[in-house]
Amino acid sequence: MDWAGLNAFVAVADHGGFSAAAEQLHLTQPAVSKRIALLEESLQARLFDRLGRQVVLTEAGRLLLPRARQMLAEAESARRALQDLGQDIGGRLSLATSHHVGLHRLPALLRRFTALHPRAALDIRFMDSERAYAQVLHGDVELAVTTLGPTEAPLQATAVWDDPLRFAVAPDHPLARPAKVSLADIAAHPAVLPDPGTFTHRIVAETFARRGLSLRLRMTTNYLETIKMMVSVGLAWSALPQTMVDAQVQVLHVPGVQLSRKLGYVVHGGRTLSRAAQAFVGLLRTEADTTGGGDT
Incomplete structure (x- = not known):
């Protein structure tokens, strides 16, 4: 050929x-x-x-x-597999991840990986979860560590972390006054969320749709730090990952409603991972065993 x-x-x-x-x-x-x-x-x-x-x-x-x-x-x-035979783990690990996962979940794993395999070169690409799926499918990267959504063969997804989402507003937002609020109360106010095509947006929108409610969107953006800023200054409510909740925002108590998403890794089931990628997947599996993640 x-x-x-x-x-x-x-x-x-x-x-x-x-x-x-x-x-x-x-x-x-x-x-x-x-x-x-x-x-x-x-x-x-x-x-x-x-x-x-x-x-x-x-x-x-x-x-x-x-x-x-x-x-x-x-x-x-095939080239990577042959190159790695009989050698210490080296070569290049091509990895796609979302900004949120890269900031809040990967640093400790990357430190462990580089300490164990100093010869391995990291090629980390930050992008939306949906695009990361496509990169794995087309062979542009070996694996993605990101928010997990619907996954079809030949892609294979493994959950590593549960990522609870919390309804959050600014401390002086009208929704912050009651001790408890309903989804209908929240739906009456504008929201800022990731783009409609994202896995996270679907989770939130489907939660409201099941109660016959629709969202009032002030705007959408896929940068969670921007979303948190807009929430903190009182422009809108959002559903933020628990890892981003701090004194700048107030979490709403919504009885009977729990939002959560799965974070994990995606690989192509028909391709052979390089030894570097296999080693990183090994660290992710250990993390999943520790946190209670599993196959999706």
């Missing part, structure tokens, strides 16, 4: 042109063009239409792209 040609093909498709792909691959543009030409010749199919400076995939190119991604991911997995 022409791995160099496939790599160039995916780069051109991802970056929308030969020049950008050449820059990403640290090659000259003619070198990238030659690789694409050889790949097209070997496949006996035109993969791109060149419309002036614009490059678009042909029907054959669109058919090849997901398969090329999968083949390159499998080749990288």
